Amino acid sequence: MSYATEHLRRKYIPMSETAFYIxxxxxxxxxxxxxxxxxxxxxxxxxxxxxxxxxxGTVTKMTRDQLLVVYAGGGRRKxxxxxxxxxxxxxxxxxxxxxxxxxxxAHQEGSP
Amino acid sequence: xxxxxxxxxxxFHIQKTEAWLASKAEEGWRLTGFQPKTSRFTFTRAxxxxxxxxxSFDRSRNHPLPHALEEDGWHVASRRRKWAVYANEKPxxxxxxxxxxxxxxxxxxxxxxxxxIYFLFIVLSLSMQAAIFLPLYLSDAPVTVTRVESPLWIxxxxxxxxxxxxxxxxxxxxLALKRESARLFQQKLPAEDTxxxxxxxxxxxxxxxxxxxxxEAWLERQENDGWHLESVRPGGIRFRFTDRRPAxxxxxEVLFEGRADAGAHQFHEEAxxxxxxxxxxxxxxxxxxxxxCRAGEPKxxxxxxxxxxxxxxxRVTRTYTILFLPIVMLFALNYFSFILPNALEEGSASxxxxxxxxxxxYPFVMIFFFSxxxxxxxxxxxxxxxxxxxxx
Numbered sequence: 001m002s003y004a005t006e007h008l009r010r011k012y013i014p015m016s017e018t019a020f021y022i023x024x025x026x027x028x029x030x031x032x033x034x035x036x037x038x039x040x041x042x043x044x045x046x047x048x049x050x051x052x053x054x055x056x057g058t059v060t061k062m063t064r065d066q067l068l069v070v071y072a073g074g075g076r077r078k079x080x081x082x083x084x085x086x087x088x089x090x091x092x093x094x095x096x097x098x099x100x101x102x103x104x105x106a107h108q109e110g111s112p
Numbered sequence: 113x114x115x116x117x118x119x120x121x122x123x124f125h126i127q128k129t130e131a132w133l134a135s136k137a138e139e140g141w142r143l144t145g146f147q148p149k150t151s152r153f154t155f156t157r158a159x160x161x162x163x164x165x166x167x168s169f170d171r172s173r174n175h176p177l178p179h180a181l182e183e184d185g186w187h188v189a190s191r192r193r194k195w196a197v198y199a200n201e202k203p204x205x206x207x208x209x210x211x212x213x214x215x216x217x218x219x220x221x222x223x224x225x226x227x228x229i230y231f232l233f234i235v236l237s238l239s240m241q242a243a244i245f246l247p248l249y250l251s252d253a254p255v256t257v258t259r260v261e262s263p264l265w266i267x268x269x270x271x272x273x274x275x276x277x278x279x280x281x282x283x284x285x286x287l288a289l290k291r292e293s294a295r296l297f298q299q300k301l302p303a304e305d306t307x308x309x310x311x312x313x314x315x316x317x318x319x320x321x322x323x324x325x326x327x328e329a330w331l332e333r334q335e336n337d338g339w340h341l342e343s344v345r346p347g348g349i350r351f352r353f354t355d356r357r358p359a360x361x362x363x364x365e366v367l368f369e370g371r372a373d374a375g376a377h378q379f380h381e382e383a384x385x386x387x388x389x390x391x392x393x394x395x396x397x398x399x400x401x402x403x404x405c406r407a408g409e410p411k412x413x414x415x416x417x418x419x420x421x422x423x424x425x426x427r428v429t430r431t432y433t434i435l436f437l438p439i440v441m442l443f444a445l446n447y448f449s450f451i452l453p454n455a456l457e458e459g460s461a462s463x464x465x466x467x468x469x470x471x472x473x474y475p476f477v478m479i480f481f482f483s484x485x486x487x488x489x490x491x492x493x494x495x496x497x498x499x500x501x502x503x504x
Binding site: 016018030032033034037049050051052053054055056057064066069070071072073074076077078079081083 | 172174176177178179180181208209210211212214365367375376378379380382383385410412413414415416417420423424
């Protein structure tokens, strides 16, 4: 069953690095805003420190498009959870990135 | 057995409505439906039970239920178009989660904005009438007012009655929304202006909203020079600094939001930003933020992509262009089509006081608004350029 509409696919794929990492950070468990920023920082070994304005803008857009849902968790902190549509968009983007990587690696191996 | 209760203005008192629904549940009335527009709530007889209620407003009409809320015992008790009532039968102390009210906050600020526009219209309309009639009242010449009898006066009186009614409704709703906002979206306000020890200095900075990046750079320079921003007076023009040496490094960000967004502010605070100023406007919300950082570290930013920065800048540019350009055009049309040709034709010696006022003040007003539009566009083009992550 497909959750992501054609409109969502066209809108989000290919995806920006920020949007990809936000979805990836929520793939396993819900997180609050600062949790997302810290997780991405850890995952990229400090290369990427997302700005709170950028993250807030992206999660708000994704919530509006139903890729994420939001609730108030412990300490009334806004916590974001990925929806089936969000998980599907993440899977499609991951497949696209895998193809990119495979082709790039094959090209590199084949080149003199 | 069912019961339908009429509860006017329930959506302006969400917390009271939620408490009322809880008390109905304890009395053994279970909510089975509601009509938001006609303010009617339908209940059926059930076993008395304890329940926590949360009313949500969702423009998309989806009313999603995150897994975490479902696992915590929440369910949608009733939904109707953009409104939904979520319920949880667990004891209150065991409920760890709740819904987010961004949709409700957005709806409330939109209603408040519509009322402010209405009141602005009333004030403008009264001012125009006063401007027309005041010279008559003030003049020494006798003024005769004749009231022509007509059955159509009923239309005037009905319109007056309706306008008073609408105005009273507007005042009531604005006050209710203000109280509601304080209760639902408790915003942490920046620290009050305190008279702490140390050397102080005050600086005026009017019109910074047309070049917010320059205000950021100016505040960072002040911090670098050992002047720590202590407070910003209401209105956002007067800045108070205190001498703090050795100087600490601070990155400043000036944010513009179309409306108050408590969610965004909470987000920035969690990420370590400190709010030093928030404007009191219902719409066109400005806020000033800062974050301490060590020397040698990259400067912290709220918007880390160029696309994001230029989008944020465009919001400012678009708002002030839409606000000010029509004013410039109206003034220019009036000035160059009527006031100036008339003044040139009459000659300076024969101009009345009012005509002199118009001839001299109009250009200043036009220059002020036009230069503000130019400044916001220059700001936008500056923000589009790639930025260096170091301090200026």
